[in-house]
Amino acid sequence: MELRQIRYFVRVVELGSMSRAALELDMVQSALSQQISRLESELSTRLLQRTSKGVTPTEAGLAFFREAQLTLRHAEQAARAAQQARLSGSVSVGLAPTTAAVLGLPLLRAMRARYPDVRLHLVESMSGHVSTMLNARQLDLAVLFSTDPARRWSTMPLLEERLYYIRARRDVKGEPPARVRAAALKGVPLIMPTGGHGLRSALDAVFTRARIQPTVVVEIDSLSMLMDAVEAGLGGSLQPWSAVSRYSDATERFALSELADPLARRRNVLCSLSDDELSPAALATRVVLADCARELVRSGRWVGATLIDA
Numbered sequence: 001m002e003l004r005q006i007r008y009f010v011r012v013v014e015l016g017s018m019s020r021a022a023l024e025l026d027m028v029q030s031a032l033s034q035q036i037s038r039l040e041s042e043l044s045t046r047l048l049q050r051t052s053k054g055v056t057p058t059e060a061g062l063a064f065f066r067e068a069q070l071t072l073r074h075a076e077q078a079a080r081a082a083q084q085a086r087l088s089g090s091v092s093v094g095l096a097p098t099t100a101a102v103l104g105l106p107l108l109r110a111m112r113a114r115y116p117d118v119r120l121h122l123v124e125s126m127s128g129h130v131s132t133m134l135n136a137r138q139l140d141l142a143v144l145f146s147t148d149p150a151r152r153w154s155t156m157p158l159l160e161e162r163l164y165y166i167r168a169r170r171d172v173k174g175e176p177p178a179r180v181r182a183a184a185l186k187g188v189p190l191i192m193p194t195g196g197h198g199l200r201s202a203l204d205a206v207f208t209r210a211r212i213q214p215t216v217v218v219e220i221d222s223l224s225m226l227m228d229a230v231e232a233g234l235g236g237s238l239q240p241w242s243a244v245s246r247y248s249d250a251t252e253r254f255a256l257s258e259l260a261d262p263l264a265r266r267r268n269v270l271c272s273l274s275d276d277e278l279s280p281a282a283l284a285t286r287v288v289l290a291d292c293a294r295e296l297v298r299s300g301r302w303v304g305a306t307l308i309d310a
Contacts, residue, residue, distance in 0.1 A: 089281030097223035145198025
Protein backbone atom coordinates (compact mmCIF):
# COMPACT_ATOMS: atom_id res chain seq x y z
CA MET A 1 0.00 0.00 0.00
CA GLU A 2 1.43 3.36 -1.04
CA LEU A 3 0.78 6.72 0.57
CA ARG A 4 -0.24 8.20 -2.77
CA GLN A 5 -2.95 5.54 -3.15
CA ILE A 6 -4.35 6.54 0.23
CA ARG A 7 -4.28 10.19 -0.82
CA TYR A 8 -6.06 9.37 -4.08
CA PHE A 9 -8.74 7.37 -2.28
CA VAL A 10 -9.42 10.12 0.28
CA ARG A 11 -9.82 12.75 -2.45
CA VAL A 12 -12.21 10.56 -4.42
CA VAL A 13 -14.41 10.06 -1.36
CA GLU A 14 -14.30 13.77 -0.46
CA LEU A 15 -15.37 14.80 -3.97
CA GLY A 16 -17.71 11.86 -4.58
CA SER A 17 -16.51 11.63 -8.16
CA MET A 18 -13.68 9.79 -9.87
CA SER A 19 -13.56 12.29 -12.75
CA ARG A 20 -13.47 15.36 -10.49
CA ALA A 21 -10.77 13.81 -8.33
CA ALA A 22 -8.70 12.94 -11.40
CA LEU A 23 -9.00 16.50 -12.65
CA GLU A 24 -7.93 17.96 -9.30
CA LEU A 25 -5.06 15.47 -8.94
CA ASP A 26 -3.95 16.20 -12.52
CA MET A 27 -4.33 12.56 -13.54
CA VAL A 28 -6.00 10.60 -16.28
CA GLN A 29 -9.19 9.08 -14.90
CA SER A 30 -8.25 5.57 -16.02
CA ALA A 31 -4.94 5.83 -14.12
CA LEU A 32 -6.73 6.96 -10.97
CA SER A 33 -9.26 4.16 -11.26
CA GLN A 34 -6.41 1.68 -11.67
CA GLN A 35 -4.72 2.91 -8.49
CA ILE A 36 -7.97 2.57 -6.52
CA SER A 37 -8.48 -0.94 -7.92
CA ARG A 38 -4.97 -1.93 -6.82
CA LEU A 39 -5.72 -0.61 -3.34
CA GLU A 40 -8.93 -2.64 -3.19
CA SER A 41 -7.10 -5.74 -4.39
CA GLU A 42 -4.43 -5.35 -1.72
CA LEU A 43 -7.07 -4.96 0.98
CA SER A 44 -9.20 -7.75 -0.54
CA THR A 45 -12.36 -5.70 -0.15
CA ARG A 46 -14.49 -3.29 -2.12
CA LEU A 47 -13.98 0.30 -0.95
CA LEU A 48 -16.13 2.23 -3.43
CA GLN A 49 -19.51 1.77 -5.03
CA ARG A 50 -19.71 3.12 -8.57
CA THR A 51 -23.06 4.65 -9.55
CA SER A 52 -24.35 6.78 -12.40
CA LYS A 53 -24.07 9.83 -10.11
CA GLY A 54 -20.51 9.18 -8.95
CA VAL A 55 -18.96 7.06 -6.23
CA THR A 56 -19.76 6.47 -2.57
CA PRO A 57 -17.76 4.53 0.02
CA THR A 58 -18.89 1.09 1.11
CA GLU A 59 -19.06 0.32 4.82
CA ALA A 60 -15.46 -0.94 4.63
CA GLY A 61 -14.53 2.10 2.56
CA LEU A 62 -15.96 4.48 5.15
CA ALA A 63 -14.00 2.79 7.93
CA PHE A 64 -10.83 2.95 5.83
CA PHE A 65 -11.52 6.60 4.93
CA ARG A 66 -11.58 7.70 8.60
CA GLU A 67 -8.27 6.06 9.35
CA ALA A 68 -6.78 7.22 6.04
CA GLN A 69 -7.49 10.85 6.98
CA LEU A 70 -5.48 10.42 10.16
CA THR A 71 -2.70 8.68 8.25
CA LEU A 72 -2.38 11.59 5.84
CA ARG A 73 -2.39 14.16 8.63
CA HIS A 74 0.32 12.31 10.50
CA ALA A 75 2.32 11.87 7.30
CA GLU A 76 2.22 15.62 6.70
CA GLN A 77 3.28 16.30 10.26
CA ALA A 78 6.07 13.75 10.00
CA ALA A 79 7.33 15.48 6.87
CA ARG A 80 7.39 18.85 8.63
CA ALA A 81 9.18 17.32 11.61
CA ALA A 82 11.81 15.83 9.33
CA GLN A 83 12.43 19.22 7.76
CA GLN A 84 12.99 21.00 11.06
CA ALA A 85 14.91 20.03 14.16
CA ARG A 86 12.38 21.57 16.54
CA LEU A 87 8.92 20.18 17.28
CA SER A 88 6.61 21.15 14.46
CA GLY A 89 3.33 20.24 12.86
CA SER A 90 -0.26 21.42 12.82
CA VAL A 91 -2.65 21.07 15.76
CA SER A 92 -6.36 21.89 15.75
CA VAL A 93 -8.07 22.97 18.98
CA GLY A 94 -11.78 23.61 19.53
CA LEU A 95 -13.08 26.05 22.16
CA ALA A 96 -16.53 27.31 23.04
CA PRO A 97 -16.84 31.12 22.74
CA THR A 98 -16.82 31.68 26.52
CA THR A 99 -13.73 29.48 26.91
CA ALA A 100 -11.97 31.12 23.97
CA ALA A 101 -12.60 34.54 25.52
CA VAL A 102 -10.42 33.63 28.52
CA LEU A 103 -8.10 30.90 27.25
CA GLY A 104 -7.60 31.64 23.55
CA LEU A 105 -5.02 34.43 23.64
CA PRO A 106 -2.96 33.00 26.54
CA LEU A 107 -2.80 29.67 24.70
CA LEU A 108 -1.60 31.37 21.50
CA ARG A 109 1.09 33.26 23.38
CA ALA A 110 2.27 30.19 25.31
CA MET A 111 2.49 28.08 22.15
CA ARG A 112 4.39 30.83 20.35
CA ALA A 113 6.88 30.97 23.24
CA ARG A 114 7.33 27.21 23.73
CA TYR A 115 6.78 25.75 20.27
CA PRO A 116 7.11 28.48 17.62
CA ASP A 117 7.16 25.93 14.78
CA VAL A 118 3.85 24.34 15.71
CA ARG A 119 1.03 25.81 13.66
CA LEU A 120 -2.08 26.18 15.82
CA HIS A 121 -5.54 26.06 14.28
CA LEU A 122 -8.14 27.42 16.71
CA VAL A 123 -11.84 26.80 16.12
CA GLU A 124 -14.35 28.83 18.15
CA SER A 125 -17.86 27.41 18.06
CA MET A 126 -20.72 26.32 20.29
CA SER A 127 -19.77 23.32 22.41
CA GLY A 128 -22.18 20.96 20.65
CA HIS A 129 -20.53 21.68 17.32
CA VAL A 130 -17.04 21.39 18.80
CA SER A 131 -17.97 17.98 20.23
CA THR A 132 -19.20 16.83 16.83
CA MET A 133 -16.00 18.01 15.15
CA LEU A 134 -13.83 16.18 17.67
CA ASN A 135 -15.84 13.01 17.24
CA ALA A 136 -15.39 13.32 13.47
CA ARG A 137 -11.60 13.70 13.99
CA GLN A 138 -11.67 17.21 12.56
CA LEU A 139 -10.05 18.43 15.78
CA ASP A 140 -7.16 17.09 17.86
CA LEU A 141 -8.17 18.73 21.15
CA ALA A 142 -11.18 20.50 22.61
CA VAL A 143 -12.41 21.90 25.91
CA LEU A 144 -15.92 20.54 26.46
CA PHE A 145 -18.52 20.66 29.21
CA SER A 146 -19.98 17.18 28.88
CA THR A 147 -18.45 13.97 27.60
CA ASP A 148 -19.92 10.80 26.19
CA PRO A 149 -18.23 7.78 27.77
CA ALA A 150 -18.97 5.75 24.64
CA ARG A 151 -16.58 7.89 22.63
CA ARG A 152 -12.92 6.93 22.50
CA TRP A 153 -11.59 10.20 23.84
CA SER A 154 -8.81 10.90 26.28
CA THR A 155 -10.22 13.22 28.94
CA MET A 156 -8.64 15.42 31.58
CA PRO A 157 -10.89 17.38 34.02
CA LEU A 158 -9.61 20.96 34.23
CA LEU A 159 -11.88 23.23 36.25
CA GLU A 160 -15.38 24.16 37.28
CA GLU A 161 -16.96 27.55 36.62
CA ARG A 162 -19.62 29.14 38.76
CA LEU A 163 -22.65 30.41 36.84
CA TYR A 164 -24.13 33.90 37.10
CA TYR A 165 -27.44 35.58 36.41
CA ILE A 166 -26.42 38.43 34.07
CA ARG A 167 -28.58 41.47 33.27
CA ALA A 168 -28.14 44.84 31.65
CA ARG A 169 -26.64 47.14 34.30
CA ARG A 170 -28.96 50.04 33.48
CA ASP A 171 -32.02 47.89 34.27
CA VAL A 172 -30.82 47.26 37.85
CA LYS A 173 -31.36 49.85 40.56
CA GLY A 174 -28.55 49.95 43.10
CA GLU A 175 -26.24 47.02 43.60
CA PRO A 176 -27.40 43.61 42.37
CA PRO A 177 -27.60 40.84 44.97
CA ALA A 178 -24.36 38.89 45.28
CA ARG A 179 -26.20 35.58 45.00
CA VAL A 180 -29.57 34.45 43.68
CA ARG A 181 -31.31 31.08 43.50
CA ALA A 182 -32.84 29.66 40.33
CA ALA A 183 -36.25 29.51 42.02
CA ALA A 184 -36.20 33.32 42.25
CA LEU A 185 -36.00 33.50 38.45
CA LYS A 186 -39.44 31.96 37.90
CA GLY A 187 -41.22 34.06 35.27
CA VAL A 188 -38.10 36.15 34.55
CA PRO A 189 -37.39 36.45 30.79
CA LEU A 190 -34.21 34.58 29.93
CA ILE A 191 -32.01 34.37 26.85
CA MET A 192 -30.42 30.93 26.50
CA PRO A 193 -28.38 28.82 24.09
CA THR A 194 -30.27 25.98 22.42
CA GLY A 195 -30.46 22.46 23.79
CA GLY A 196 -27.63 20.05 23.09
CA HIS A 197 -24.94 22.44 24.26
CA GLY A 198 -23.02 21.84 27.46
CA LEU A 199 -24.16 25.03 29.20
CA ARG A 200 -27.84 24.49 28.40
CA SER A 201 -27.65 20.94 29.76
CA ALA A 202 -26.18 22.25 33.03
CA LEU A 203 -28.86 24.94 33.31
CA ASP A 204 -31.69 22.51 32.60
CA ALA A 205 -30.42 20.38 35.50
CA VAL A 206 -30.45 23.43 37.79
CA PHE A 207 -34.05 24.35 36.90
CA THR A 208 -35.22 20.74 37.16
CA ARG A 209 -33.86 20.52 40.68
CA ALA A 210 -35.47 23.86 41.53
CA ARG A 211 -38.75 22.47 40.14
CA ILE A 212 -39.47 25.42 37.89
CA GLN A 213 -39.82 25.92 34.16
CA PRO A 214 -37.58 28.78 32.94
CA THR A 215 -39.18 31.51 30.84
CA VAL A 216 -36.98 31.38 27.75
CA VAL A 217 -37.90 34.31 25.48
CA VAL A 218 -35.28 33.61 22.83
CA GLU A 219 -32.53 31.06 22.10
CA ILE A 220 -29.28 32.30 20.58
CA ASP A 221 -26.26 30.21 19.59
CA SER A 222 -23.88 33.15 19.28
CA LEU A 223 -22.22 34.54 22.39
CA SER A 224 -21.71 38.05 21.01
CA MET A 225 -25.32 38.31 19.80
CA LEU A 226 -26.62 36.82 23.05
CA MET A 227 -24.74 39.37 25.14
CA ASP A 228 -25.91 42.18 22.82
CA ALA A 229 -29.48 41.07 23.49
CA VAL A 230 -28.85 41.05 27.25
CA GLU A 231 -27.30 44.51 27.14
CA ALA A 232 -30.29 45.75 25.12
CA GLY A 233 -32.57 44.66 27.96
CA LEU A 234 -34.37 41.87 26.09
CA GLY A 235 -33.79 39.50 29.00
CA GLY A 236 -31.23 38.13 31.37
CA SER A 237 -28.93 35.17 30.78
CA LEU A 238 -27.22 32.50 32.85
CA GLN A 239 -23.56 32.30 31.96
CA PRO A 240 -20.10 31.84 33.47
CA TRP A 241 -18.08 35.01 34.13
CA SER A 242 -16.11 34.30 30.95
CA ALA A 243 -19.13 35.49 28.95
CA VAL A 244 -18.31 39.08 29.93
CA SER A 245 -14.51 38.73 30.08
CA ARG A 246 -13.98 40.39 26.70
CA TYR A 247 -15.62 43.62 27.87
CA SER A 248 -13.15 46.03 29.48
CA ASP A 249 -16.16 47.92 30.92
CA ALA A 250 -18.17 44.82 31.92
CA THR A 251 -19.12 46.26 35.31
CA GLU A 252 -20.70 49.28 33.59
CA ARG A 253 -22.59 47.19 31.05
CA PHE A 254 -23.75 44.21 33.10
CA ALA A 255 -24.94 43.26 36.59
CA LEU A 256 -23.90 39.80 37.79
CA SER A 257 -25.37 37.69 40.60
CA GLU A 258 -23.93 34.27 41.31
CA LEU A 259 -26.36 31.35 41.08
CA ALA A 260 -26.40 29.81 44.54
CA ASP A 261 -27.88 26.43 43.54
CA PRO A 262 -25.63 23.39 44.19
CA LEU A 263 -25.68 22.29 40.52
CA ALA A 264 -24.94 25.77 39.15
CA ARG A 265 -21.48 24.81 37.96
CA ARG A 266 -20.00 24.14 34.54
CA ARG A 267 -17.32 21.47 34.40
CA ASN A 268 -14.56 22.07 31.83
CA VAL A 269 -12.88 18.93 30.50
CA LEU A 270 -9.90 18.81 28.14
CA CYS A 271 -10.79 16.15 25.56
CA SER A 272 -8.65 14.78 22.76
CA LEU A 273 -8.35 11.91 20.37
CA SER A 274 -6.78 8.85 21.97
CA ASP A 275 -3.08 9.24 22.73
CA ASP A 276 -2.01 6.86 19.97
CA GLU A 277 -3.81 9.04 17.42
CA LEU A 278 -2.21 12.32 18.51
CA SER A 279 0.97 13.64 16.94
CA PRO A 280 3.88 14.76 19.15
CA ALA A 281 2.85 18.36 18.46
CA ALA A 282 -0.72 17.66 19.62
CA LEU A 283 0.50 15.91 22.76
CA ALA A 284 2.69 18.93 23.57
CA THR A 285 -0.18 21.33 22.89
CA ARG A 286 -2.41 19.41 25.29
CA VAL A 287 0.12 19.95 28.08
CA VAL A 288 0.44 23.66 27.27
CA LEU A 289 -3.35 24.14 27.20
CA ALA A 290 -3.76 22.49 30.60
CA ASP A 291 -0.91 24.58 32.03
CA CYS A 292 -2.48 27.80 30.69
CA ALA A 293 -5.90 27.01 32.18
CA ARG A 294 -4.42 26.22 35.59
CA GLU A 295 -2.29 29.36 35.61
CA LEU A 296 -5.30 31.54 34.70
CA VAL A 297 -7.27 30.10 37.63
CA ARG A 298 -4.40 30.31 40.12
CA SER A 299 -3.64 33.91 39.18
CA GLY A 300 -7.27 34.96 39.54
CA ARG A 301 -7.64 35.91 35.89
CA TRP A 302 -10.33 33.25 35.34
CA VAL A 303 -12.97 34.66 37.68
CA GLY A 304 -15.39 32.19 39.21
CA ALA A 305 -13.30 29.16 38.27
CA THR A 306 -11.97 26.46 40.60
CA LEU A 307 -9.40 23.83 39.64
CA ILE A 308 -10.42 20.19 39.73
CA ASP A 309 -7.91 18.07 41.63
CA ALA A 310 -6.45 15.40 39.38
